[in-house]
Amino acid sequence: MIKEGKAVLDIEIPKVVSSKMGVFYNPKMRINRDITIFILSKVSRNLRICDPLGASGIRSLRILLELSNVKELIYNDIDKKACEFFRRMLSLNGLDSAPVKIYCADASYLLGSIRGFDYIDIDPFGSPVGFLQSAIISLNRHGLLAVSATDTSVLSGTYPQVCKRRYGASPLLEAEFYHEIGLRILIKRVIEEGAKLDFAMRPLLAYSHLHYMRAFFIKDIGSKRADAQTEKIGYILFCPSCIFRDRVSLDEIYTTCPICSSRLKLAGPLWIGQILDRDILHQETNLPTISKEALRLLEMLKLESLKTSVGFYTIPALCKKLKIPQPPPLHFLIDLLEGSRTHMHPQGIRTDLEPTEIIRRLSEWSLKSS
Ligand SMILES: C[S@@+](CC[C@H](N)C(=O)[O-])C[C@H]1O[C@@H](n2cnc3c(N)ncnc32)[C@H](O)[C@@H]1O
Numbered sequence: 001m002i003k004e005g006k007a008v009l010d011i012e013i014p015k016v017v018s019s020k021m022g023v024f025y026n027p028k029m030r031i032n033r034d035i036t037i038f039i040l041s042k043v044s045r046n047l048r049i050c051d052p053l054g055a056s057g058i059r060s061l062r063i064l065l066e067l068s069n070v071k072e073l074i075y076n077d078i079d080k081k082a083c084e085f086f087r088r089m090l091s092l093n094g095l096d097s098a099p100v101k102i103y104c105a106d107a108s109y110l111l112g113s114i115r116g117f118d119y120i121d122i123d124p125f126g127s128p129v130g131f132l133q134s135a136i137i138s139l140n141r142h143g144l145l146a147v148s149a150t151d152t153s154v155l156s157g158t159y160p161q162v163c164k165r166r167y168g169a170s171p172l173l174e175a176e177f178y179h180e181i182g183l184r185i186l187i188k189r190v191i192e193e194g195a196k197l198d199f200a201m202r203p204l205l206a207y208s209h210l211h212y213m214r215a216f217f218i219k220d221i222g223s224k225r226a227d228a229q230t231e232k233i234g235y236i237l238f239c240p241s242c243i244f245r246d247r248v249s250l251d252e253i254y255t256t257c258p259i260c261s262s263r264l265k266l267a268g269p270l271w272i273g274q275i276l277d278r279d280i281l282h283q284e285t286n287l288p289t290i291s292k293e294a295l296r297l298l299e300m301l302k303l304e305s306l307k308t309s310v311g312f313y314t315i316p317a318l319c320k321k322l323k324i325p326q327p328p329p330l331h332f333l334i335d336l337l338e339g340s341r342t343h344m345h346p347q348g349i350r351t352d353l354e355p356t357e358i359i360r361r362l363s364e365w366s367l368k369s370s
């Protein structure tokens, strides 16, 4: 028996997690599910929920057991064994009379046939792109969409050609914040999918963790709102020789680094707006079923949400490019650069200072300390 949050599962902890295992359960995704509970607990209305790639059903069980605002939950998985397993787990968790429906269909087909959800969680093997359109259409106005992607090597730049084909964007593995670039490409893809149907998908909270990326969106309706979202799709310019980077729209792209005159690299198109909503992250988190690791991540995201920068710096990249022989400690750099830590890198610093100001402060410090 496994316990996660308030739910129990009659399943063995898998030695190897893979899409080929019987009924899929990945203990490492607990934090992902904890944050789902956090987000849904902040919604005051009653929710009609769809878990269209449900697998073991652990997410559905936790939603039913840990939240008090569930009007109806639809669990679905294409795999019959998963559906049968979930039915048994409902009984095991005392949820026989819960407002649940079980379907065993293709997720896109299900979302195309049933509409009017307030929350849909797309948590597939690999890329979510195939499920986006049906999910966005099926969502109510002001409904929430959660998207996980485990094709992180594609989004982060190991397979740039696949990223172009699947997400319509160029990643940039060379930048130390390549995970953030990937996450912003994923967000762009979701926004685009909504915008072509006059839906505005506003990012609420997005993060990159372990082997996956995750983003939550709120859906709104209307061409003007959709236009306002697409205006925040742009590009990142990155200097491979110095610490310069910039975010620009399509018609603002330039090719030469204003600091060192090197040829700039380009990533995108991608989302260049905020990815962490301050309001939701600054609300009280007194949920007893959320793991300490998830609380730590939420605390980090809360601090990070106060910055508006696109991209971050890491101590190794800063020291290498600015030729600083003795790396200063992280907390010192955070003070010096008015920065915050970032959940994406243990030695990362997120700051809203301009690159020239960072160089000035670090050179001054170097002179003083030599
Ligand atoms: C990564 S698992 C989902 C994990 C689950 N959401 C959780 O939190 O533990 C993906 C699941 O999607 C199912 N699946 C794959 N393709 C599908 C499709 N086209 N329609 C519905 N289910 C599908 C698989 O059988 C598998 O159980």
Ligand SMILES: [Zn+2]
Pocket: 239, 240, 241, 242, 243, 244, 257, 258, 259, 260, 261, 262
């Ligand atoms: Zn440069």
